Amino acid sequence: MSELKKQRLILALLAACFTLFFVNCGDEDSSANSTVAVGDPDASDDDVDDDVEVFVHCGYLLQSDVLLSQDLDCSASSEPAIVLNASGITLDCGGYTIIGPVVGEIPAVKAEGVSDVAVINCVLVAGENGVDFRNVSEARVINNDISNPRRFGIMFDDVEEFEIDGNIVFSTGGVALNGLEIGDSKSGLVTGNEIDGFLWSGIAAYITSDVEILGNTVSNVDDTGIGFFGSGYLSGGCFDIEVSGNDVSGAQNVGAVEIMHGSHHLSFIGNNFHDCRQAFYVYDDSGVENHDISIVGNEFLDNGAGINVASGAYNIEVLENEFSNIAAPLTFRVVSDVTITGNTIENDVLETEFALRFSEVKNLKFNNNVLINCERYVEASTYEEIDLRWNYWAGCPYLIWFHLDDDPLTVINPLNSLPCSYVDQAIDIVDEDADGYDDEDCVREFPIECVEP
Numbered sequence: 001m002s003e004l005k006k007q008r009l010i011l012a013l014l015a016a017c018f019t020l021f022f023v024n025c026g027d028e029d030s031s032a033n034s035t036v037a038v039g040d041p042d043a044s045d046d047d048v049d050d051d052v053e054v055f056v057h058c059g060y061l062l063q064s065d066v067l068l069s070q071d072l073d074c075s076a077s078s079e080p081a082i083v084l085n086a087s088g089i090t091l092d093c094g095g096y097t098i099i100g101p102v103v104g105e106i107p108a109v110k111a112e113g114v115s116d117v118a119v120i121n122c123v124l125v126a127g128e129n130g131v132d133f134r135n136v137s138e139a140r141v142i143n144n145d146i147s148n149p150r151r152f153g154i155m156f157d158d159v160e161e162f163e164i165d166g167n168i169v170f171s172t173g174g175v176a177l178n179g180l181e182i183g184d185s186k187s188g189l190v191t192g193n194e195i196d197g198f199l200w201s202g203i204a205a206y207i208t209s210d211v212e213i214l215g216n217t218v219s220n221v222d223d224t225g226i227g228f229f230g231s232g233y234l235s236g237g238c239f240d241i242e243v244s245g246n247d248v249s250g251a252q253n254v255g256a257v258e259i260m261h262g263s264h265h266l267s268f269i270g271n272n273f274h275d276c277r278q279a280f281y282v283y284d285d286s287g288v289e290n291h292d293i294s295i296v297g298n299e300f301l302d303n304g305a306g307i308n309v310a311s312g313a314y315n316i317e318v319l320e321n322e323f324s325n326i327a328a329p330l331t332f333r334v335v336s337d338v339t340i341t342g343n344t345i346e347n348d349v350l351e352t353e354f355a356l357r358f359s360e361v362k363n364l365k366f367n368n369n370v371l372i373n374c375e376r377y378v379e380a381s382t383y384e385e386i387d388l389r390w391n392y393w394a395g396c397p398y399l400i401w402f403h404l405d406d407d408p409l410t411v412i413n414p415l416n417s418l419p420c421s422y423v424d425q426a427i428d429i430v431d432e433d434a435d436g437y438d439d440e441d442c443v444r445e446f447p448i449e450c451v452e453p
Contacts, residue, residue, distance in 0.1 A: 061085035068096040075099045084111035093122035100127025107132035129155040137161055148172055152181040162188040170196040178204045186210045196220050201227045205238045213243045220250040230261030237263030244269040251276040262288030271298045278305035284312025291315045309335050329355055336362040347373040354379040
């Protein structure tokens with residue numbers, strides 16, 4: 001073969017190599033991750049080997065690490081855009097976009113029955129769910145931008161040891177259901193995510209345990225910012241959950257946090273709950289009480305209500321929180337063993353009707369709290385073992401309003417160090433059942449101490 005022909009052959013081979021592989025063709029130092037060039041959706045499957053670029057198409061079954069080099073449009077597909085089909089692999093989109101199917105119960109990216117898998121740096125659009133992981137262990141979904149799924153941005157079902165970190169998940173117009181749906185899963189971290197515009201919940205956990213939810217932002221959700229539930233409204237909710245450093249706003253129908261179906265051992269520390277219908281809604285509709293809930297050091301601002309424990313709960317502590325401009329800061333019904341200590345309830349103007357409201361409550365302690373510009377201090381009915389000592393208030397014209405619908409009041413020192421000039425107007429008794437207890441009788445049940453300022 002002549003020298004000229006050899007040169008032409010070499011040039012032809014190099015040109016073909018460049019056309020097929022785009023980058024790094026034949027580079028001995030190329031990354032162990034495969035680089036994926038997106039080709040014809042009707043192309044045949046190619047095995048993914050280290051240092052070899054491949055073409056992917058809608059419904060592609062990944063067998064090893066990949067790095068996208070182009071967008072992938074599967075909007076018309078009847079299959080998931082990509083399926084992580086082996087353990088120990090990562091889909092890295094490198095900032096490129098995957099458009100999932102626009103109809104049907106088909107996710108954009110799916111994994112099932114595998115372990116040690118990750119989806120990172122992807123822009124995911126549409127699909128029933130943006131990321132759909134089922135029966136997966138060691139799962140990571142990190143630094144993705146997920147928009148306008150039909151149901152859930154990220155859906156985990158039966159996932160153990162997981163991390164959901166640094167994702168932006170949003171639904172334009174609030175038509176998708178949940179930003180993050182975490183069901184029957186455990187041992188996870190949900191951190192640094194921005195979630196906006198969903199219909200039901202920003203983060204919804206069902207029968208999930210041992211999870212940290214840290215430093216997320218949830219906004220403009222129709223119902224609930226962060227919710228803890230049983231499955232299918234059955235008993236057996238979430239437990240061993242820490243919720244810290246999150247910012248939740250704009251939950252208009254239910255509230256920033258919703259707790260139901262026997263959820264327990266939940267702690268909420270250093271969160272900011274603002275501009276919601278209410279900050280906390282705790283309710284039992286399954287016959288199993290929620291319990292062991294700790295709410296410490298949070299900020300509640302401009303919500304319609306603060307903490308509303310509507311029924312069925314025990315062992316609740318509310319410590320060192322700040323409530324500002326809340327119409328109904330603290331409401332407890334059908335609960336027992338409640339400790340409310342060291343909180344500040346303050347309004348710019350006199351508007352809070354009652355700082356604390358309770359009925360059918362046993363063993364409630366309300367101590368060392370500060371109340372400023374609250375129209376009334378406490379409203380109470382049907383209670384037992386109530387301690388309201390050592391609180392400070394200013395700008396509250398009326399202090400306590402008790403409904404005596406059962407027995408005479410048995411409260412321990414409710415008005416410690418009350419200025420004497422307030423005693424006559426401090427207590428307003430309503431004899432609900434007309435059983436003969438009048439104001440004078442009831443006031444004598446109080447061991448009131450008054451001192452001149």
